[in-house]
Amino acid sequence: MSEGDDARSAGNHPSTFYGVNLGLPEGAQRPEDVPLVCTSIQEVQAAVRTHKTARFKQFTCRELAAVYSGQRLEPAEPTSPAAAPAAAAGGEKPSPFRNPTRPEFQAFRSLVEHGDEAAAVAEPGFFRILYPDDEPEVASARARRVTDLYLNVPTKGTYETPLHLASKLGHVEVVRELVRHPACKRDVRNKFGETPEQVICKQSKGGESADAARQLAFLLQDPYYVQVLADADGCEPPVLAPPCSPQQGRPVGESPVQSPDSPLGSPVGSPLRPRAWAGPMPRQLADEFHRRWRSPLSVSPLRSRKAHALDDVRLSDASKGWERVGRGLASELAVEWREYWPFLDRHLDIGSQAGLQALEEHLHRQGCAVLDTQSLPVLFQTLRRAECGR
Incomplete structure (x- = not known):
């Protein structure tokens, strides 16, 4: 037999068969336009487009494909969130709140950049909003856990906490904000056995590293x-x-x-x-x-x-x-x-910027005249003179 005859013989006898099960209810007749066995993917696609409940499977034997097409299959489980809510991982009850949008993320970022976000995540009331069915002790435990992760989670490679990194780079204000929180751990050791106090200004740049080192040594002592x-x-x-x-x-x-x-x-x-x-x-x-x-x-x-x-x-x-x-x-x-x-x-x-702002807000709430920023220090000095003159 020639090579051309072998090719024609192989084309007349396909090696792949597709069984198409239309998912019809019991007793319903199969439409004549859909064969039990398809030999091309184009035929399968046409059947699936016509019958939305159709499913198909690939076989190497025509008889097995025909059996699959003729058997009755169980209906597929609903996959939409409305039909079947997904179970949360680890048995955790899913949150009833939607995911935040991008503008909401930007607003939260602005709060982080201008406020004390560590105090925000440490507030148990925040977790009582997310998990309204939790007991107060559970909400407090969540707040402590998240606060600890926020302040003390180390890097994977060198096992350095945020306090390590800020101290090593000589960022005095960052260290000041971190150590201000009582939950910040100062004695954690990195991969090389060093505490934040032992890595002060190791990678600091600039001519003010000596002054920064003195301030950091002051801040990193027990408060x-x-x-x-x-x-x-x-x-x-x-x-x-x-x-x-x-x-x-x-x-x-x-x-x-x-x-x-x-x-x-x-x-x-x-x-x-x-x-x-x-x-x-x-x-x-x-x-x-x-x-x-x-x-x-x-x-x-x-x-x-x-x-x-x-x-x-x-x-x-x-x-x-x-x-x-x-x-x-x-x-x-x-x-x-x-x-x-x-x-x-x-x-x-009361003499700090935050204190003056709180005083201004109080005066507004009490219905006093609106005070500009320049008049507040004058008011503060007046209050001090009045207090000293008692």
């Missing part, structure tokens, strides 16, 4: 705070607490802390609440701050006029005496300051 505690009713005089750190807890013999009002909180079971605090700062500076805040006379052996005035203010003004002395001391030692203002119901530094 200490000095706070004034007072009861809510004001029946008892305020108490100046010893310096303590969120990383190390309160001094020996005192209860742990749990209130979110300040970085340190309040003693468990105690009616005292933080009324003002200074920090964060290194332990040595915290000890000096505490000593000078407790007794201005300890600064100098001579009873100077300034020491007399500070001591008189602290003892005579029960409402803001401790705060007035601490506020000036924080300004002198360049330490962050927060105090409670009842009319704002917040702890903040």
Whole structure:
């Protein structure tokens, strides 16, 4: 037999067969225009276009293809989300909220760039919105977990946390924002066994690396705070607490802390609440701050006029005496300051930009005249003079 005869013989006997099952209900007759077995994909496509419930399968034997075409198949499971909601991975209940759009992502990015996003993700109320059926303890656990991932998740290769990277590159402000959060871990070691304090400015560029290194060394020490505690009713005089750190807890013999009002909180079971605090700062500076805040006379052996005035203010003004002395001391030692203002119901530094903004918003809410930005510092100075003149 010639090669041409072999080719014609192969063309007359195809090796691939397609069984087309139309998915007809029981008892229905098969249309004559659709064969049981197709030998070309074009025939299959024509049948599938005509009958939407049709399914096909490829075989190497005509008889098997015919059997598949003639048997009754179970109807296909619905695949649309409306017909059959998908189960979440790991048994997690799916969120009832849609995915955010691109403009919403841009708006969230703007909030991240201009606000404290770590405090936002640490708020249990955020997770109660996403998972309204969760218990409060579960929502708090979610917030702690996400906050830990946000602040302390390391890189895969070198196992460096965000604090490692910011310290290594000499980014002082980034480190300042990270260590401001009590959940930020300062003692995590990277692949080479180094803590963030040990990699300060290793890859820093520029001529200001020496100054940045001093600031970073200051920031990466355990943060200490000095706070004034007072009861809510004001029946008892305020108490100046010893310096303590969120990383190390309160001094020996005192209860742990749990209130979110300040970085340190309040003693468990105690009616005292933080009324003002200074920090964060290194332990040595915290000890000096505490000593000078407790007794201005300890600064100098001579009873100077300034020491007399500070001591008189602290003892005579029960409402803001401790705060007035601490506020000036924080300004002198360049330490962050927060105090409670009842009319704002917040702890903040009223002289900072955030404090002035809060004051302006309060005045607007009270129906006062609109104040421009330049007049707010003047108002603040007026308030201070009025307070000092009591």
